[in-house]
Amino acid sequence: MTVFPVTTSTLSAKELGEFIKDKYQLNKNFNCKLFRTGMNHTYFLSDNKTKYVIRVYSYNWRSKSEITEELKLLKLLKKNNLSISFPIQDKNGELIQKINAPEGTRYVVLFSFAEGGKIRFIDQETCFSIGSLMAKIHDLTLNKNIDRVSYNKKSLIELPYENLKQFFSEKLPEMEFIKEIGKSFHNSNFNSIPNGVVHMDIWYDNMAIKNENDITIFDFDFCGNGWQILDVAYFCKQLFFIELDKKQYELKLQSFLNGYQNIRKLSDKELQLIPKAGASVFVFYLGIQTQRFDWSNIFLSENYLKMFVGRIKSWIDYYETKEITVGKIL
Secondary structure: OOOOOOOOOOOOHHHHHHHHHHHHOOOOOOEEEEEEOOOOEEEEEEOOOOEEEEEEOOOOOOOHHHHHHHHHHHHHHHHOOOOEOOEOOOOOOOOOEEEEEOOEEEEEEEEEOOOOEOOOOOOHHHHHHHHHHHHHHHHHHEOOOOOOOEOOHHHHHHHHHHHHOOOOOOOOHHHHHHHHHHHHOOHHHHOOOOEEEEOOOOOHHHEEEEOOOEEEEOOOOOOEEEEOHHHHHHHHHHHHHHOOOHHHHHHHHHHHHHHHHOOOOOOHHHHHHHHHHHHHHHHHHHHHHHHOHHHHOOOOOHHHHHHHHHHHHHHHHHOOOOOEOOOOEO
8 A cells, every 4th residue: 555645644643752861861650641632733742740842843844954043042041041942952952853744854842840730810910920931031132043033024014914815805994904014114213222032922822920020931932133122022922812901901001010020121212113013023923824724724814914914903993092101001
């Protein structure tokens, strides 16, 4: 019988566990379980005392050089005692493993496990701690560059729009709205604000929270270069949609911004760019969903586009009459 080619496979947790135990000289009591499939596939490896995370990168999603840059960044953050999930070396000092999956070579990295839970509705004290940790990462990586994507108008809006055109008519009101965002977005508006390394996906699903202010950030899969206000804006926008009570949103927003400013001051220009920056990151992720249709096809539809763009609109509309300041909202 001819073996039929595949585009995506799910590796056996049992065999992956044996592979990792051998590579990292772990004891036989470690047990590997699939946690979830998605943009990449995640497995947990644990015994009675220790737990690790195995990330299996999807085929042709990240090159080895891109993964290497991600891991170099994580090593720098760990060296400076910042609370992140970090890569583990194997018995030969290597950080990246190769597996010959049915679809082709897939890369595998073993990470430390972030203790704590994922908390959707976070309190003000936790928002302050998240802001402080984000600012510490930005402070350390200010003006640094890594050999990965640079986030700007082209990568944030123009390329996502081109990808969306493969699935949706440009005549749809939602597509016209995204096009208008592109027209109003100018790289020059972001001149003279801090650049450096950005995470691009800091929200509750990518952090573990323990005892309210013990935060560990993980999943740097989208890290790259860009205006650091993008990270700030993305967190603010996620908080905006989680907190339906906008009085609570504004209280938590201020706590987050105060925590950030406790480490690094935000200029008035940066603060006023938060609405535009937040909208651009959401357009970017809408484009990612078209790039990874194998993962997103269960929800990528005109109804989904309407809902997603509706969220961007509500965010923009909210700040039509408001300015973001530290200390109060005008």
